Amino acid sequence: MKTLLFTSSLLLINCSANKALDQKNSTNPNTQVFTLPVDTPKIEVDENYLLGQFDPATHPDFMPIEQQHTTKSSAYLRKDTYAAFVNMHNAAKKDGITLLIVSATRNFYAQKGIWESKWTGSTIVSGKNLAKEVKDTIERAKYILLYSSMPGTSRHHWGTDIDINNLNDNYFLSGQGKKEYEWLTAHAHEYGFCQPYSKKGTDRETGYEEEKWHWSYMPVSGQLIQQYEAKITYARIKGFKGSGTGKVIDVIKNYVLGIAGKCK
Ligand SMILES: [Zn+2]
Numbered sequence: 001m002k003t004l005l006f007t008s009s010l011l012l013i014n015c016s017a018n019k020a021l022d023q024k025n026s027t028n029p030n031t032q033v034f035t036l037p038v039d040t041p042k043i044e045v046d047e048n049y050l051l052g053q054f055d056p057a058t059h060p061d062f063m064p065i066e067q068q069h070t071t072k073s074s075a076y077l078r079k080d081t082y083a084a085f086v087n088m089h090n091a092a093k094k095d096g097i098t099l100l101i102v103s104a105t106r107n108f109y110a111q112k113g114i115w116e117s118k119w120t121g122s123t124i125v126s127g128k129n130l131a132k133e134v135k136d137t138i139e140r141a142k143y144i145l146l147y148s149s150m151p152g153t154s155r156h157h158w159g160t161d162i163d164i165n166n167l168n169d170n171y172f173l174s175g176q177g178k179k180e181y182e183w184l185t186a187h188a189h190e191y192g193f194c195q196p197y198s199k200k201g202t203d204r205e206t207g208y209e210e211e212k213w214h215w216s217y218m219p220v221s222g223q224l225i226q227q228y229e230a231k232i233t234y235a236r237i238k239g240f241k242g243s244g245t246g247k248v249i250d251v252i253k254n255y256v257l258g259i260a261g262k263c264k
Helices: 017-026 079-094 108-119 137-144 169-173 175-191 218-231 245-249 251-256
Strands: 062-064 076-078 101-103 161-164 214-217
Touching: 062 079, 076 079, 079 175, 079 214, 079 218, 108 137, 137 245, 169 175, 214 218, 218 251, 245 251
Parallel strands: none
Antiparallel strands: 062 076, 101 161, 161 214
């Protein structure tokens, strides 16, 4: 990424995101200018990581998000991703834009809870009890997949992806929400962030509906998606209700890889 921001005095230092966060912790986070790595190191993770089968609260590459940056009482991100977010947050603030994380890392078990709640009808989806009204399991999975990932296939597993400010498309169509989205589309790339679930069309033909709130830290997630494509097979997409539909729907090709071209 050539577009990340640096302070000139620190350009010669091989800064890491961790150092950036150490600086942050020692000074006022609202005024501190953060630094990001000149070149993001090569990151190699195992299959369990890609599938979200770990606890971000105890993983050494993760840290808790400060309360001032999130609406959640407890949330975690990769340290490199969080450093980049704080940089972006502070820049946005200067332009009168507040960016808050409404969802961050969700591991396999958190995603399983969301998925199975919709699968069994405990959570009503767009006015429907899917267990009662959509008996065909393939169709039921596709219905949930409009907005929710199958466990093991979510970018939120990786600690690189965040949902910002609101989970409804309408929010971003007018008023402050529109201004926030316009700021993100103009500036998020300067901090390494990209909107993977862009408007569907020629650039992105398959996958989830557009998510204006979902942003991904590309210096890391760009590496992880390549590893996911290389390592994960349908034998590993299991351990939740309706998991057999994954292969039939080809969720890896159509959803995991169904992202905006500029986010690859
Ligand atoms: Zn999201």
